[in-house]
Amino acid sequence: MSAPPNSGPETPPLVSVAGLNVVLPTGERSEVEAVRRVDLVIRDGERVGIVGESGSGKSVTGRAIAGLLPTSPRVRVTGSIRIAGREMIGAPPEAWDEIRRKRVGMIFQDPLTYLNPVMRIGKQVAESIPPGREGDEAARTRAVHRFLEQAGLERPAEVAARFPHELSGGMRQRVLIAIAIAKLPDLIIADEPTTALDATVQQRVLKTLDATVSELGTSLMLISHDLAVVAGMTDRIYVMYGGRVVEEGATEQVLHEPKHPYTQALLRSVRSLADDGVELYSIPPELRRRLAEEVADAS
Amino acid sequence: MLLEAKNVCKTFRSGRRTDVVHAVRNANLRARPGEFVAIVGESGSGKSTLARILLDLIPATSGTVELDGVPLGSMSKRERTEYRRRVQAVLQDPAGSLNPRKRVERTIGEVIRLHRIATTRTEVRDKVREALHLVGMNPADEFLDRFPHELSGGQRQRVLIARAIALNPRIIVADEAVSALDASVKAGVLRVMADLKDRLGVGYVFITHDLPVVRKVADHVYVMRSGEIVEEGPKKTIFTEPAHPYTRTLLAAAPVLR
Numbered sequence: 001m002s003a004p005p006n007s008g009p010e011t012p013p014l015v016s017v018a019g020l021n022v023v024l025p026t027g028e029r030s031e032v033e034a035v036r037r038v039d040l041v042i043r044d045g046e047r048v049g050i051v052g053e054s055g056s057g058k059s060v061t062g063r064a065i066a067g068l069l070p071t072s073p074r075v076r077v078t079g080s081i082r083i084a085g086r087e088m089i090g091a092p093p094e095a096w097d098e099i100r101r102k103r104v105g106m107i108f109q110d111p112l113t114y115l116n117p118v119m120r121i122g123k124q125v126a127e128s129i130p131p132g133r134e135g136d137e138a139a140r141t142r143a144v145h146r147f148l149e150q151a152g153l154e155r156p157a158e159v160a161a162r163f164p165h166e167l168s169g170g171m172r173q174r175v176l177i178a179i180a181i182a183k184l185p186d187l188i189i190a191d192e193p194t195t196a197l198d199a200t201v202q203q204r205v206l207k208t209l210d211a212t213v214s215e216l217g218t219s220l221m222l223i224s225h226d227l228a229v230v231a232g233m234t235d236r237i238y239v240m241y242g243g244r245v246v247e248e249g250a251t252e253q254v255l256h257e258p259k260h261p262y263t264q265a266l267l268r269s270v271r272s273l274a275d276d277g278v279e280l281y282s283i284p285p286e287l288r289r290r291l292a293e294e295v296a297d298a299s
Numbered sequence: 300m301l302l303e304a305k306n307v308c309k310t311f312r313s314g315r316r317t318d319v320v321h322a323v324r325n326a327n328l329r330a331r332p333g334e335f336v337a338i339v340g341e342s343g344s345g346k347s348t349l350a351r352i353l354l355d356l357i358p359a360t361s362g363t364v365e366l367d368g369v370p371l372g373s374m375s376k377r378e379r380t381e382y383r384r385r386v387q388a389v390l391q392d393p394a395g396s397l398n399p400r401k402r403v404e405r406t407i408g409e410v411i412r413l414h415r416i417a418t419t420r421t422e423v424r425d426k427v428r429e430a431l432h433l434v435g436m437n438p439a440d441e442f443l444d445r446f447p448h449e450l451s452g453g454q455r456q457r458v459l460i461a462r463a464i465a466l467n468p469r470i471i472v473a474d475e476a477v478s479a480l481d482a483s484v485k486a487g488v489l490r491v492m493a494d495l496k497d498r499l500g501v502g503y504v505f506i507t508h509d510l511p512v513v514r515k516v517a518d519h520v521y522v523m524r525s526g527e528i529v530e531e532g533p534k535k536t537i538f539t540e541p542a543h544p545y546t547r548t549l550l551a552a553a554p555v556l557r
Contacts, residue, residue: 054452054481199508199510203554231556266483270556274511276514280487
């Protein structure tokens, strides 16, 4: 992989994940290896997509990078996550706070679980601005309005005065974008940001995310089961299955010349749902069995 | 057989006494066995309310739902029960539609007993097996004793279809039945549905916001917006020569992988 023009060879990539394993409890005595030996790199200003089906480990990988996995002794994270060169596995909670406050913003599928239902929108965006960055109260309020506007919300002053339940789904998702960009982060991790939205709203929210990320030069990690969404938004894709990365490459290349049998089958299935005169195709059980073996062998 | 909604309106009172929400306005719709009818629209378009009216789960405020010209309201109790057998529901969230404490056999067996499709234990079990077989859950015996949490999302959705199909319905009203599924699983469930149409002549009223899926499987399409059916026609016409601007907006917004 060649070094991007904006960083010399000695500058570490923004995010560098190596041999990441995440084990999550699934019951009293059972657990699952949700992420297995994942290697992943996100460079400054790069847009990276993580695609996979439910249970592929894509969301867990995103949460691990944001330091948002539950803190329980039964959740075991091993391997290496370096953010701007700093090793974060085993780092103290304060170090993660610093990362989440200033470097990484997150956008989730369901904004209602993330937003505080009894706090006005404006305050929630303001809380995302590091103390002292914007100066006095008035400057902060102006900044809040600016971020809301940047996230595509017209009449920001009005929106700032509202509570989450008073907004539509699309507006709430824009509020999450505003909260994420208010940190002026190096990276935005968007996990299924538009999956719950209507297609017409989805299209507009994605355009906004696209525009804000470009404007701020922020790196983007877009996690989705929807290949069509990821295709239009990213430079590079990781395809995950059973906790493993099975294929990685430039978005165009992965979509048009997939190498791994799983990627090929997944694309065939997605296209079979949209294309005329093609029989509906689902990934055959034999392939899934083979993949399960492959995944087990590799870990 | 013809299932028909005639000038169906549904209003809900919201919050204060004076506020009235017109969830469905003057909707006319026809569905037949062997035909794949789709209702497309975004959230709040009234498509799910119309589905619930067709399923006789809620009454229309005005207008009628008729089966072969007989309005629901003038049916005898027996005819009404028969209506509810012939017009079955498959809803979006299989986890929410399945009782987590009931095994697959009991989930499907119960409705078979309720509608007296079969009565003895072995007969019921055979019917359950047959239904599972029809939705491609083979070998059926492997699934009889499973609880919902022991099934994948696609399998749960198939169990719901099996429960509906066990009653030999003529029309299945499916409300966002495949929307939450991964592409591959979605393709599998849709294939099962298309297969049941071909083999048993089941008809569908398929409610969804997913246009590519409609384009793939539907015969006839209704487009709803703010409670109103704004456009209706054969699939081909809707997708190649959409007349209403809203239909054009919807078509342009659907994300498609090149």
